[in-house]
Amino acid sequence: MTLTATSFDWVRQVVHRESAIVLQPGKEYLVEARLLPIARQMGLADVGQLVDSVRTRPSPENTRRIVEALTTNETSWFRDGDPFTALTTTVLPALQAARGPAERLQIWSAACSSGQEAYTIAMLLEDAMPNAGSRVSITATDLSREMVERTRAGRFSQLEVNRGLPAPMLVRHFSRASSEWEVNANLRRMVTATECNLAAPLPRMGPFDVVYLRNVLIYFDLSTKQAILRRVRSLMRPDGWLFLGAAETTLGVDDSWERVVLGRSSAYRPLKGA
Amino acid sequence: MTVFETAERRRVGDARPVITELIDGTTVQSIAEEAWISLVGEEEVLVPLPAELPADVLSSWVDVVGPWTGSVVLTAGRQTAEELTRALLRESAPEVLEEEDVVDAFGEIANVVGGSVKAALPGQSALSLPSVGTSPEVRNTADVCRIDLTWRGEPVSISVQGALPALPVPHDPHP
Amino acid sequence: MRALVIDDSRAMRRIVSSILIGLGYEVRDAGHGGEALDVLNEGWVPDLATIDWNMPVMDGLQFVSAVRSNPAWRSMTMMMVTSESEHTQIVRALAAGAHEYVIKPFTADAIRDKLALLGLLPQEVVL
Known part of the structure; x- marks a missing residue:
């Protein structure tokens, strides 16, 4: 001991x-x-x-x-499902209307952990739009090299796939790999995983149409929160969408965002001219 | 001669794999760890530390029948099997455990471990209902993948063992 | 809400039942598919059935098919909870009419997550 x-x-x-x-x-x-x-x-x-x-x-x-x-024992798929519902019901139709048919949609899963969030997004888009494989690229980043490698591998244990992943999606998007499950290759090709420290200057990425930055800001002090939000905004398209964790907000932290209620969740969008 | 034995056997037309070609100890151990977390308790740790089993042991097993046929056998001292049963039953464990309780709970652990082992094997296989008692004998020492662990300081072993005898060594055409 | 827990292992029935009771369910149990059909025929039709696959007398897949053939039981959500964990087995169970599938081994959180997906959490539980 x-x-x-x-x-x-x-x-x-x-x-x-x-x-x-x-x-x-x-x-x-x-x-x-x-x-x-x-x-x-x-x-x-x-x-x-x-x-x-x-x-x-x-x-x-x-x-x-x-x-x-x-x-937490394992990260859930569809963790707090509402931001994912909003992706397919509101965000995706809006982006499809605003972008040309050949334009790539770029999505960022920040602090991706072992990759459940990035692959949840990939599955939803694959099911919601034809040619998602060629239209969408998802960038998954984490501070930890181990987590980045796990995300890249796209392999999950039995306990992990049991957590909030609907069975029809499991059979549609995963294959057995010995005692684990592996995300199918078409979804793995949509996801690029790299190391990234949110509290330091960010690498050149994006510009992103959608950013999932959930349950990260709560760990930082006010000035770091402000710096992270500013850097994230600089990597987003002006009409992009930011999803934070259920207990997080830009209110009182950084006033250059507009909060938009989407069903039971909310997203933040860069304020014009801010 | 010994060096070429495996290749020789295959050439003789044998398509029957042995378990060590299909699964390794590390995989069996991670399967067991997940079963323990689920059934015994979320904070229960299986330590990969071999210890000698006591004289009075109990086994539970399920049979897997498919491209590979054999049993997934869990063995522990009788007292450890009872302790596992209490852990599974938690607050509904009776003061004095009946043999039936131990058979049921200890068998269910073998069922869960066996189901995961079956899924990790290639091809389609069927799983039997669990049995509890004296372990089936090892028929072919080359067809065994065994891990020895400790739980709460007591030994627990898991043996994935073939049910079929070793294939005869083909005779050497050039003696 | 009501749940019927079907498993031939008493220990497993206890584990699943206590998770569901903790979530606010009224729970009954059955040791195999035949016993479970007896409960339904009594008129006790639950919102949810959790169903093991390998059981004596009547297995889980046969039970799912039997429930599917009776329109009076259509409102019941069927969730397999089984150590059968191959891709093809899950596809078979879903094709037979099961709504969800939990693979043993599972944690209590896994059951809760699946019920949240199915809209079957009796009370608001913070995930």
Whole structure:
């Protein structure tokens, strides 16, 4: 056991602050088991060192990884389904009307984790429009190289495909690959995965018609939130659409966005002249 | 001679694969880990640490019949099997476990692990209902993929083993 | 809402039932397809049936077909919950009339996610 009481308390406090989830005393082994892979990835010997490292050099990205490792088991497909419903019911028809038939639609799944969001978008568009394969390109980015590689591979465990993926979509878009499931090649070709740190200057990408930037901003302080939103906006088309997490908003952070209610969810669009 | 044995057998017209050509221990282990998370508890950890099984063991297994035919066998000490049963039944576990409870719960773990193993094998196969008791014997030592794990410090083994005897070694035409 | 949990393993019936009870369902269970049809014929027609595939007496696929052939039971949503996990098996079950398919092993969250997709979460549960 490498985890001291002080380190465990620090993890408890962070998890409680960021997710409102309470880790009871006695869950030290859970913290150890879930955080050890992150420590190893960072080249650290154990979870104690990981905690020390993040305490002395605060890093929103690493804080986020710690919180996610302790609060979510697997990412869901169609996580909070409303932003995906809005994509096919409102956003796609609007974009198809505004763009020429040969223009490519560019979509960005920012902080893509293991790729469920990017492939959810790919499946929906493949089912909603003919020639999606040649009309759509989806860029999936994450800070973690491991996550980028997982997204690129498009392989998911049995537990992962059970999470919120409708069975008809599973059989239509996936094949068995030993004990896992693999996204079909036509969808994998639509998705390009690369490493990207949202808190630093962004690489040249886009311009994007739609950006999914969900459950990321909550981990950053106000000035970083503002900087991220500004950089994201500079990579978007003027009539593009931004989806944030259900608990996130641009209101009070960056006033150069217009909030649009789409059914049960909402999107943000760059304000003209802002 | 030994070096050429496998190639020789295939040339003799044998299309029957052995399990080690179809699945590896790492895959069986990840299958077992997922079954444990689902059935035993979301925070239950199977550690890839071999330990010696006690004298009094219980096995549960399902048979897989298809291009490869054999059994997926879960073996643990009787007390560990009972502890697994309590973990599955949680608050509805009776004070004193009946043999029937253990057969049911321990068998269901074999069913879930066996279903995933079957799906990882090539081609179509059928799955039997689970059995519980003394493990079927290993018929061909080359046709076994076995992993040894510990759960809550107690040994648990999973053996994916062929049901058919080893094929006869073809006679050497040039003795 | 009502759910009928059909599985030959008592432990598995307990696991699925406790997840559904936790979500606010009234639950009954059956050890195979035949017992489940008895429950329906009694007049207790649930909103949801969770159905194992491999069971003695009457298997899950036969049960799905039997339910499909009776128009009185059309409103019932059928969700396979089974260790049968090949691509072709899922296609067969959907073709026979199952609405959803959960592969064992699953977590409680997986059941909840699928019910959310089907619009069968009795109470608003934050995902």
